[in-house]
Amino acid sequence: MTFRHVAILTSFLFLVLAIAWMFFPEQMLTQWGVLYSDGAGLVSRRGAVFYLGVAVMFFMARNTEHSAARMALIKGMITICTVLILLGVYELSVGHASDKILAAVLIEAILGLAFIYAWRTSNKANNLNKQWEKI
Template identity: 45%
Template sequence: MQVSFHTLALVTAGIFLLIAIVWLFAPARFLTAWGVKDSAETRLIGRRVAALYAGVAVMFFIARDAEPSLPRTALSVGLVSTCLLLAVSGVVEWLQGRASKGILAAAVIELLLSLLFVQGMSSAPAL
């Protein structure tokens, strides 16, 4: 399944914006789903993470019409790196018993996004 960068950028922007909104206004949703204790400290971290997710959403929304180029490849490689690290850390946290199996849904989405971006980079300029 080949997905255009335009579509992938819009979907990514939407997903990341939704994640940012949840972390900002309802962090207990993720914390509870992941089996992590909801506390003032975890909500503080969640609100700070929301800013990062929102920033990535804005970057991909603005770049949605970018032609194949080194900056577009850099955005894609950065997202793949981020999502793969998040997926691996989620699985490790689950295996170590620090998170419930609910975190695996996030890891699957992160892995899927990574694979879609890697597939889309097959014709992109090399770094």
């Protein structure tokens, strides 16, 4: 899986999440066993804008060649996925969320692994290009 594939997948997933959190925050929270309130709805809708922004960034960057900027996007998403996994497991373990949060944790783990794979393959390809330039 190339960075391009992972970027397109990410932009699609984050667009879906943005729409869901923007227009259906009560249903999203209810799935996790979290009570909806006006405050939770406000935070959910504001968070949806960040999902939308990340979706646009990755869609626009999908064809980016190996660079420091692309590596920053990759490492940022690995960080996001890792922290979301830890938070999901923590919230489940202390009873703040139902076991349905594990579906989100699984998606975050798969996405994080896809970015780790893109990082590794991107570095290998860049190293090969550097070796060819020396020849």
